[in-house]
Amino acid sequence: MATEIATGYISIVPSMRGFGKQLTADASRQAATAGDASGKSYASGMLRHVKTIAAGLVGAFAVTKGVQLFKDSIKEASDLNESLNAVKVTFGKNAEGITQLGEKAATALGLSKTEFNALSVRFSNFAETVAGKGGDVVGTMDDLTTRASDFASVMNLDVNQAAELFQSGLAGETEPLRKYGIDLSAAAVQAHALAKGIWDGKGQMSEAQKVQARYSLLMKSTNKTAGDFANTSDGLANRQRIANAQWKNAK
Secondary structure (H helix, E strand, O other): OOOOOOOOOOOOOOOOOOHHHHHHHHHHHHHOOOHHHHHHHHHHHHHHHHHHHHHHHHHHHHHHHHHHHHHHHHHHHHHHHHHHHHHHHHHHHHHHHHHHHHHOHHHHHOOOHHHHHHHHHHHHHHHHHHHOOOOOHHHHHHHHHHHHHHHHHHHOOOHHHHHHHHHHHHOOOOHHHHOOOOOOOHHHHHHHHHHHOOOOOOOOOOHHHHHHHHHHHHHHHOHHHOOHHHHOOOOHHHHHHHHHHHHHHHO
16 A cells, blocks of 8 residues: 655746757758748747747646645635634534524625634624623624625725724724714713613613614614615625635635
């Protein structure tokens, strides 16, 4: 039985060595003949050498790109496995539902599976707080990431950029979203919490109530962007987002 003890990779680099000498030889041969025959002979020789060099360059390019694709594929697979493990550890019994959302994230959000999983882990505490004990964490995550994608589509942002803005807002940072006309100031959040019955106005709001009120106000403030990614998925920008995500999944 043969045993594999190592695997090696080589890079093929085309060389121009000998090309000049061969052309000189061709030129000498064609000089010994006359007129048209000379020109045709020399041209034929030149064409043969150009074809040989072109074939070598194409072959080298293909090998180089193939090796790079193989390396990229290994990295993408490794990153995906790590992200799946992070989802499992972070979401526990809800991990399967989050993973299923990731399966359709490329066409629904313009995110690869790995990107969606990473984003979900970042929002896990917020989603669980908003959903409440025994609440629909997966549904909350679906709504939140979909709205982030819609907001990114309207504002011409990367989805991860929009997610960072949402994350900042849910954490109580008001400035990042203010420039987009979204007010999540303490006063606005308190007024919204009272209107929605999240807080009764007595005592201080708990951290959970603040997050729930910020989320509710954020969704209300971005309601006009809802559905934009799906509505414009055939546009150039969103087609590119989808294609990039699908390519990462393919690798």
